[in-house]
Amino acid sequence: MSALGRAELDALIDEATVDAYGEDEQLTGLFTMIEEHLTVPFATTVLGIEVTVRGVDLSEDGRIVAVCSRGAARQKIGILELPMPTPAPDGAEWVEAYRRWAG
Template sequence: MRSPNRGALEAMVAEATVDCYNDSECVTGFYTMLDEHLDVPFHTRVLGAQVTVSGIDLTDDHIVVICTRGRSRQRIRILDLPLPAPPPDGAEWIEAYRHWRR
């Protein structure tokens, strides 16, 4: 997957944040798009360890992914998640969220 160009990212941001009145609502809009489009589970490496990204969740002001390794579970901000190559379907929504957060 190639990263979406700036115009595509702006269109995705507009789609995720339509009718939003504040940043909290925008984060919820992105969470909704990620929940709908991001293909989980998928595998990636975090701090050199192979993990399974088994889902996403919404905290007070961040979108997080739920990473598992064996019986261990860890929540990581989606902005800090290294994506595998090739990235999972729907990863362009992570790029759009990163674009919006800048």
């Protein structure tokens, strides 16, 4: 669970979606905030393998995904399925706001 409470997460969601009409624009607003505020690159572990998160993207199926790499291999992983390292990178609160919004 996030260190932020519901009220703080709701305030972030409101900030990201203030001018949004409909779910697609809300998603774009949250994606923009994650893209602008999440400090990358950072390392995390996925299925026991350390990967480097290089950035974020919007997938064709309407999810925010993390662009991960290990050596020459790259893979996009849904950011809600991505385990955050401890300590979490700066801007991780925007991922938690997205998780609450998507919930």
